[in-house]
Amino acid sequence: MKPDLNLLLFFVFSLVLVDVSLPVEPCPPRCQCDWDVHSVSCFGAEAVPVFPCSTQEVWLTGTRLSSLPQDAFTNLPSISHIYISDDVSLRYLERHSFHNLSSVTHIQLTSIKTLSYIVPEAFKDLPNLKYLGIINTGLASFPELRHIHSRQEDFILEIVENAFIQVIPANSFTGISDHALTIMLNSNGVREIQSFAFNGSRLEEVFLHRNVDLEQIHEFAFDGVIHGPTQLDLSETRVSSLPLRGLEAIEKLQVKNTWALKALPPLSTFLPLQSAELTFPSHCCGLTMLKRWRGLPEAVICNLTRASLGKLQELSAVVSQKDPEHKIFHHPNVSVGLSTAGFTDRSPGAPVGLTEPQSHIDELLVVEFPTQQPSDGLDFAICNELYGGVLRPACTPLPDALNPCEDVMSWSFLKVLVWLVGLLAISANLLV
Ligand SMILES: *[C@@H]1O[C@H](CO)[C@@H](O)[C@H](O)[C@H]1NC(C)=O
Ligand SMILES: *[C@@H]1O[C@H](CO)[C@@H](O)[C@H](O)[C@H]1NC(C)=O
Ligand SMILES: *[C@@H]1O[C@H](CO)[C@@H](O)[C@H](O)[C@H]1NC(C)=O
Numbered sequence: 001m002k003p004d005l006n007l008l009l010f011f012v013f014s015l016v017l018v019d020v021s022l023p024v025e026p027c028p029p030r031c032q033c034d035w036d037v038h039s040v041s042c043f044g045a046e047a048v049p050v051f052p053c054s055t056q057e058v059w060l061t062g063t064r065l066s067s068l069p070q071d072a073f074t075n076l077p078s079i080s081h082i083y084i085s086d087d088v089s090l091r092y093l094e095r096h097s098f099h100n101l102s103s104v105t106h107i108q109l110t111s112i113k114t115l116s117y118i119v120p121e122a123f124k125d126l127p128n129l130k131y132l133g134i135i136n137t138g139l140a141s142f143p144e145l146r147h148i149h150s151r152q153e154d155f156i157l158e159i160v161e162n163a164f165i166q167v168i169p170a171n172s173f174t175g176i177s178d179h180a181l182t183i184m185l186n187s188n189g190v191r192e193i194q195s196f197a198f199n200g201s202r203l204e205e206v207f208l209h210r211n212v213d214l215e216q217i218h219e220f221a222f223d224g225v226i227h228g229p230t231q232l233d234l235s236e237t238r239v240s241s242l243p244l245r246g247l248e249a250i251e252k253l254q255v256k257n258t259w260a261l262k263a264l265p266p267l268s269t270f271l272p273l274q275s276a277e278l279t280f281p282s283h284c285c286g287l288t289m290l291k292r293w294r295g296l297p298e299a300v301i302c303n304l305t306r307a308s309l310g311k312l313q314e315l316s317a318v319v320s321q322k323d324p325e326h327k328i329f330h331h332p333n334v335s336v337g338l339s340t341a342g343f344t345d346r347s348p349g350a351p352v353g354l355t356e357p358q359s360h361i362d363e364l365l366v367v368e369f370p371t372q373q374p375s376d377g378l379d380f381a382i383c384n385e386l387y388g389g390v391l392r393p394a395c396t397p398l399p400d401a402l403n404p405c406e407d408v409m410s411w412s413f414l415k416v417l418v419w420l421v422g423l424l425a426i427s428a429n430l431l432v
């Protein structure tokens with residue numbers, strides 16, 4: 001039957017056509033292609049090979065590239081992972097080497113000793129990038145990454161083992177992602193972190209350990225940070241002080257084998273702190289002391305001050321409107337410290353000898369703080385933690401018989417507290 005034969009011929013012909021129009025794309029020379037996962041691995045290439053356009057993963061190892069040309073991967077719409085390692089001649093990345101790759105999630109450059117410069121805008125418009133690794137290269141300056149503009153959450157930036165990166169300049173992490181960054185900068189040659197280095201970024205963990213030449217973290221290094229960091233690792237560096245600003249969100253602090261860091265800010269000033277791994281046992285004293293204080297007269301003092309200071313705080317708000325010349329609890333940061341941890345959410349136990357001084361407020365206003373800084377002198381956070389501190393931060397190494405705490409603790413703190421409470425009690429009694 002003629003029509004049937006025609007139909008059959010048509011089918012056979014179209015099968016042939018389909019076969020012809022969907023050939024298996026050729027694997028580039030000196031490369032291995034895994035068609036199941038669309039991965040191409042090439043060894044020893046001297047130029048970026050022409051990849052099949054369905055390629056999703058590229059592994060280039062032992063290459064001898066002279067540069068990474070503009071838009072090298074642009075014709076690969078599904079490319080998600082790009083790994084280049086052990087190149088022996090790549091000197092720089094050109095503008096737009098990695099540009100407008102909407103599905104790229106991972107880029108890693110490893111063991112490229114000759115790579116000394118990354119032109120600004122080499123990484124540009126990579127909206128789905130969530131990992132960028134630049135590991136063990138000859139880079140002499142921190143790469144400019146501000147054009148990445150990732151929209152991924154939890155971006156991880158890993159710039160490690162680059163012995164010649166000495167400075168982390170201002171705004172180094174601006175524009176990488178709108179969301180939180182994890183920044184691994186360990187084992188570089190970093191000596192200095194400049195002011196506003198982390199400006200405009202949201203930080204989770206920041207790892208700077210084993211930068212053995214790192215001496216200077218500028219006091220304003222963390223200024224301009226939108227949030228965080230929540231974890232900071234400065235172990236095995238040569239820093240001698242921590243910046244006092246911008247570390248308020250620290251939950252985990254690591255400064256192991258950081259022998260030049262002889263003094264730490266009081267750990268109780270880091271309110272969210274959950275764990276601290278330090279170099280010197282005595283630096284844990286401020287935290288471990290709380291345990292030994294329980295049941296001691298100091299606890300009574302804290303109890304009393306808690307109630308009376310809470311009152312004063314309320315009063316000062318009223319009074320400062322009436323008479324702004326009186327100095328009483330005007331330091332906003334002191335009241336923040338008092339109200340955050342455990343004071344406000346406890347039922348106020350009526351302290352003995354203190355009655356409510358609601359009227360005659362003015363007599364109370366002679367009370368002044370002996371110091372401007374809340375951190376030196378009165379360490380109210382210790383009282384906070386005594387009552388609010390169910391979760392005391394874990395701190396290592398712990399003080400022991402060889403490294404006791406006593407010589408570190410200053411008695412002036414107690415003296416000032418006793419003085420303050422006494423004065424309060426007398427004023428309150430006079431008011432009755
Ligand atoms: C970026 O890539 C998209 C396609 O993925 C294309 O439409 C657009 O023109 C490209 N933009 C530039 C600036 O090359
Ligand atoms: C910090 O970043 C903001 C914008 O993100 C910018 O306007 C400001 O100039 C930066 N500050 C410094 C000191 O670079
Ligand atoms: C401190 O006050 C609380 C109640 O607010 C009370 O339970 C506790 O026993 C007091 N501690 C001391 C040592 O007075």
Ligand SMILES: CC(=O)N[C@H]1CO[C@H](CO)[C@@H](O)[C@@H]1O
Pocket residue numbers: 332333
């Ligand atoms: C003197 C001082 O440290 N003031 C700070 C108190 O806290 C606010 C934020 O809560 C800062 O802006 C002040 O600089």
